Amino acid sequence: MTGEGSGVAETDYYRHVACDDRTTIVRSSALVRFETIRGNTTGTISWRLRQPALTLYWWHQGFAACRVDVAGERVSKHASGDLGIALVPPDASSFGEFDIPGSCSYDVAFLEPLLLEQVDMAFGDVPLICFADDVLKSGMRDLSGWRHDATFGLMAEGWALQAVARIGQVLGSRPMSETAALGRGQIGQVQAFVADNLEQHLGLSELAAVAGVPASDFAAAFRRRTGMTPAGYVRIKRMEMARRLLAMTEWSVGRIAVRAGFDDAVSFSRSFRASEGLSPEEVRIQRS
The missing domain is CATH 1.10.10.60 (Homeodomain-like)
Known part of the structure; x- marks a missing residue:
């Protein structure tokens, strides 16, 4: 994960979330960075992101609505049921606003490009904002509760492989070796x-x-x-x-x-x- 905080890195990757009262628990391995974030605010949180990693969000409390632009595609959603998962492709420039009625909590996982290369999986550049998937949600819940000890890396990277496979099903992606090449x-x-x-x-x-x-x-x-x-x-x-x-x-x-x-x-x-x-x-x- 690159460009933590409000700065823009020299590589043009960045991440900024305008929420003053928040706490972040970070766990990481060589290929996965997993964060659990809790905040207290009423109103609108602004957000902008561009990362080399595949980024997966799960809002499990406090998300009312969002207005998001991901790689030039605008999405406006009101929370409904379990529609709290968002997927942002690698290198996509994203920004937007989230309406928060009070306290909020969410998990975010950054899956490094090397992981996608290892599993020979190619994803398109169309994001999925505000969708429901019990498999991804269950896995992120398990990882959120895991201790940050010597076993976390094994758990995180095992989960990440399952998550990539599941995302592949959701997006209908195929192995890179089966996609066309460009000269x-x-x-x-x-x-x-x-x-x-x-x-x-x-x-x-x-x-x-x-x-x-x-x-x-x-x-x-x-x-x-x-x-x-x-x-x-x-x-x-x-x-x-x-x-x-x-x-x-x-x-x-x-x-x-x-x-x-x-x-x-x-x-x-x-x-x-x-x-x-x-x-x-x-x-x-x-x-x-």
């Missing part, structure tokens, strides 16, 4: 298409069509070749375009938002602040 020419075509079409919607189906592979294979094949998800790559290119336009033009924030492929100035400013730590206006003032 250098195909990657170049996709990158050129992204550069020329930032103002357009650039989803998995559009990019997979350019590469000439099934959409179900494209995300894993692209990440295996480039080290990042398609959504992560598009996000980086949108931000690069936005930074250039802020530095080189006097365009309004709204015009820059459209040119860089965002829906509007509000969503652009929110994404820009989550990525850069400053608003577009603040960046422009710094450079003036």
Whole structure:
């Protein structure tokens, strides 16, 4: 787990949760970091995250509603029954708000990339926010109650392998060896298409069509070749375009938002602040 606290690491990984009154119990092994977090607040908790690990959350108390943006996909949910599990793919830039009616508690597990490589499992870059799964919930409950002693590593990594298998069932993922491979020419075509079409919607189906592979294979094949998800790559290119336009033009924030492929100035400013730590206006003032 990288970028603990409010800072942005040099690798562009970060994690920040705006909740003053909270306690965190941390247990870790070589491949798994597991946290149990309890807080007391009434109102809204803001949150932003980008990690190289597959991140799994389980809210078991105090979650009323959320408004979350994960890799450019917006999700708005009200808590209903056991819909307290959230999965954030590796490298996905995520931010949002959670409405908390009082005290809250949740567990979060970070599954390192090496674990996914060891089990030869590829996941797409589509997150699952607010879903129910008794198998994952039961495993996280067991791990939360485990002592942090010499046996924790065995328990954590055994649980993680089961969790990866279960997530694979939920997402319908397949072993990496069974997914299509992308050649250098195909990657170049996709990158050129992204550069020329930032103002357009650039989803998995559009990019997979350019590469000439099934959409179900494209995300894993692209990440295996480039080290990042398609959504992560598009996000980086949108931000690069936005930074250039802020530095080189006097365009309004709204015009820059459209040119860089965002829906509007509000969503652009929110994404820009989550990525850069400053608003577009603040960046422009710094450079003036």
